[in-house]
Amino acid sequence: MPLSDAPAIDPAQAATAGATTPTAEARAAGAATGPDQAVAVEVRGLVKRYDGRAVVDGLDLVARPGAVTAVLGPNGAGKTTTIECCEGLRSPDGGTVRVLGRDPVADARALRPRVGVMLQDGGLPTGVRALELLRHVAAMYATPRPVDELAERLGLHGFARTTVRRLSGGQRQRVALAAAVVGRPDVVFLDEPSAGMDPQSRRAVWDLVRELRADGVAIVLTTHLMDEAADLADHVHVVDHGRVIASGSVRELTDAGTGPGTVRIEAAPGLDLTPLLTTLNTPSTPLSAGYLSSQSPPVQQIPSTQRSGQEGWVGSESEAGVYTLTGAVDPAALAAVTAWLAERGVLARSVTTGRRTLEDVFLDLTGRNLR
Amino acid sequence: MSVQTAPAAAPTPAAAPAVRRIAAQASFETRAILRNGEQLLVTIVLPVLVLVGLVRTSFLDLDTQGYTRIDFVTPGVLALAVMSTAFTSQAIATAFDRRNGVLRLMATTPLGRGGLLAGKVLGVLAVELVQVVVIAGVAVALGWRPELGALPAVVGAGLLGTAAFTALALLLAGTLRAEGVLAVANLVLVLLTVGGGVLLPAEQLAGPLAHAAVLLPSGALGEAMRGALLHGSVPAFSVVVLLGWTAALGAGAARLFRWH
Structure with a gap:
């Protein structure tokens, strides 16, 4: 394994080698000289209060090099505050934050060249032209990425001479992303990078994020877009009320809890699901079947993955005429569903089977109510 | 590998x-x-208009203390130019940068907060250089013939005034909402121009202002500029007042400035 025994870099040798493209091995080798090789960002028990109210309340988070770590949560969950503590823009009231093994506030000078930041509100001066701004940020680094190549990658040339004030939201986001990565950072923090973007912009951004990951960069992004987290993230931290309430790969999160699959039925409204759930739960797990059938009204809400520890079918009429069942989907289960419909003389408009999506998990964890 | x-x-x-x-x-x-455009209006157009207006019209009956009108007015206009850039323009620019997150973003780059501040101060000085060239050019065209030996004293007065007014600009920009700063910075500029002892000596102001204005940074800067260009030296009293304001406002800005 080249990481553990990476030799000290000989500057003369480094200077004569002459290649300019960053590689994953090089990043990893560079990281090996730092205090912590495997972890790029480590947050332990972070607490941050505004006016005495804890916005972040004992949050733990880890991000690794060469991986995309998504911080997923509803508005006001504490995502941005957490990221700002990692960026050194806010000082924690409790807990520890380490970026590349260093304190983001105390060691800011050492970290700034190695950490790229895209703020949620952009943080772009409005009176300057798009590419002028990017060149300005690039001037802060000793060996920035070539600005024209980066602008090409993100399609900035089309509005290169337009002032930031006149750019659309998506165009601004692309400029902000370019500014975050122009210094060849080891760690990138992206606060809602796709907000306000059209699909083409989003694709360009996601491609760039994947490229950074391949180069060994640690990427931490906040989002409330499920597809963004599902498509991009190697690791997802679901945050609510200032804490991580679930953590894992997308696969781990969607597989966890009540079952690996869903059955979605569109039919007449107001059908009683109780007999169906009893049937579904009877053959395999009598215990949970008994639990469910003991409740006389139909189950109206999918229990959260945390609250329901046991395996078993649960379901609800999530909107009028749309029934969502969650459990171990197999041919027998589907037969039970159609039999239940046939008994009632109901012809379903559609019956679809599928996995639980990240959105299902997220809504189960954070609740379906508006807040 | x-x-x-x-x-x-x-x-x-x-x-x-x-x-x-x-x-x-x-x-x-x-x-x-x-x-x-708006910044240019405040920093370049306004001082030039004031200069031409005071020299070429007689709607203000000036007591020029024996000097020609242009010699008497130009130092005050230079002081006004310093105020407009170091204070009004910088306060507004910084306030909106703060609101738009520009300060925070640049603070995360290798520039850092210290570099950002240094860049702003040097930017102010660069704009002032442009102002001096334009205003002095117009003044010379209107017959101004300053002593070149006064230049070091003028530079010293300008730097002292810049320090005090930049500190005030940062104190405002770092504590008030951007719209509030926009209003206050313009209003304060107008009030100090009219009654702050900038354009005309404080002793020519009405009533208690005659005594109070010399203690204001505006009055001290005006006296310093007039001292430099009319008498060849900056009055020690003005230097002390400007240093005092710089220390107080700078300490306030350092303590109270909010980056968010």
Whole structure:
């Protein structure tokens, strides 16, 4: 394994080698000289209060090099505050934050060249032209990425001479992303990078994020877009009320809890699901079947993955005429569903089977109510 | 997978030298101000209008203390120019940068907060240089013939005034909402111009203002400029007043400035 025994870099040798493209091995080798090789960002028990109210309340988070770590949560969950503590823009009231093994506030000078930041509100001066701004940020680094190549990658040339004030939201986001990565950072923090973007912009951004990951960069992004987290993230931290309430790969999160699959039925409204759930739960797990059938009204809400520890079918009429069942989907289960419909003389408009999506998990964890 | 050559393949992320970072920021700030129409109005057009207005019209009956009108008025206009750039223009620019997150974003780059501040101050000085060239050019065209030996004293007075008014600008920009700063910075400029002892000596102001204005940074800067250009030296009293304001406002800004 080249990481553990990476030799000290000989500057003369480094200077004569002459290649300019960053590689994953090089990043990893560079990281090996730092205090912590495997972890790029480590947050332990972070607490941050505004006016005495804890916005972040004992949050733990880890991000690794060469991986995309998504911080997923509803508005006001504490995502941005957490990221700002990692960026050194806010000082924690409790807990520890380490970026590349260093304190983001105390060691800011050492970290700034190695950490790229895209703020949620952009943080772009409005009176300057798009590419002028990017060149300005690039001037802060000793060996920035070539600005024209980066602008090409993100399609900035089309509005290169337009002032930031006149750019659309998506165009601004692309400029902000370019500014975050122009210094060849080891760690990138992206606060809602796709907000306000059209699909083409989003694709360009996601491609760039994947490229950074391949180069060994640690990427931490906040989002409330499920597809963004599902498509991009190697690791997802679901945050609510200032804490991580679930953590894992997308696969781990969607597989966890009540079952690996869903059955979605569109039919007449107001059908009683109780007999169906009893049937579904009877053959395999009598215990949970008994639990469910003991409740006389139909189950109206999918229990959260945390609250329901046991395996078993649960379901609800999530909107009028749309029934969502969650459990171990197999041919027998589907037969039970159609039999239940046939008994009632109901012809379903559609019956679809599928996995639980990240959105299902997220809504189960954070609740379906508006807040 | 050769570890030997791999480190060279990826340039280690590193900051540009501090001098280059700060110079880049200073140039960036200067261009931003000189390109902004409203900023140009306050920093260039307004002082020039005041100069021409006071010299070429007689709607103000000036007691020029025996000097020609142009000799008497130009030092005050230069002081006004320093105020407009170091205070009004900088307060507004910084306040909106703060609201838009620009300060926070630039603070995360290798520029850092210190570099950002240094860049802003140098940007102010660069804009003032442009102002002096324009205003002095117009004044010379109107018959101004200053002693070139006064230049060091003028520069000293300008730097002292810039320090005090930049500190005031940052104190405002770092504590009030951007819209509030926009209003206050313009209003204060007007009030100090009319009754702050900038354009005309404080002793020519009405009533208690005659005594109070010399204690204001505006009055002290005006006296310093007139001292430099009319008498060849900056009055010690003005220097003390400007240093005092710089210390007090600078300490306030350092303590109260909020980056968010």
